[in-house]
Amino acid sequence: MRPGELIASDRGARPGTTTDVAHAWEVLGSVMDPEVPVVSVVDLGIVRGLDWQDGHLHVVVTPTYSGCPATEVIEQDILHALEHAGFAAPQLERRLTPAWTTDWISDDGRERLRAYGIAPPAGSTSKRSLLGEKDDICCPQCGSAHTERLSEFGSTACKALYRCVDCREPFDYFKCI
Known part of the structure; x- marks a missing residue:
């Protein structure tokens, strides 16, 4: 809650239009993730919904992890x-269920990660890894699938540190969650 909301919660309240919601999506497409500044909050799939409630824009956000x-x-x-x-x-609602998944990252977001030097999540959040199957993690520099994991954790907890065996470059891999 921000200062003054209890006193003037209807400040600026007005009927919303479909144009307003479309404009809000456009605005949010320019809000970049602070840890990976080439993908927007829309690309990451953390903005789960936009609508108009009680005269204000209502935004539903699911964090990547709690x-x-x-x-x-x-x-x-x-x-x-x-x-x-x-x-x-604008009103923001943090919603934790369903939990965010890397499956929600857009195709554009995945390509932007790759161009930035971060391997996007491979496959999906299926249970393949529980069965011992490994995903092919391709090097974002040269495209080789001949890579090795150096550490389960990379620059942030949601990434692992890999190295390409062919071009020898280290890179972050955005883990499937």
Whole structure:
């Protein structure tokens, strides 16, 4: 809750239109993840819904995982971007169920990760790994599938550190969650 909301919660309330919601999606497409600044919150799939409630834009956000240190920064960035775009007192709801999954990352987001040097999640969050099957993690530099995991954790907890055996370059792999 922000200062003044209890006193003036209807400040700027107005009927919303489909154009407003489309504009909000466009605005959110420019809000970048602070840890991977080439993918937007829309590309990551953490914005789960936008609608108009009680005269204000209502945004549903599912964090990548409940302990993600960037969650509050992302939420503030979302609110700031929407307010800067003219949405008065947008309402943000953090929803933890269903839990976020890397399956929600868009195709554009996956390509942006690759171009940035981070291998996007391979496959999906199926139970293949529980059965001993390994995903092919391709090097984002040269495209080789001849890679090896150096560490279960990379630059952040949601990434693992890999190295390409062919080009010898290390890289982060965005783990399937």
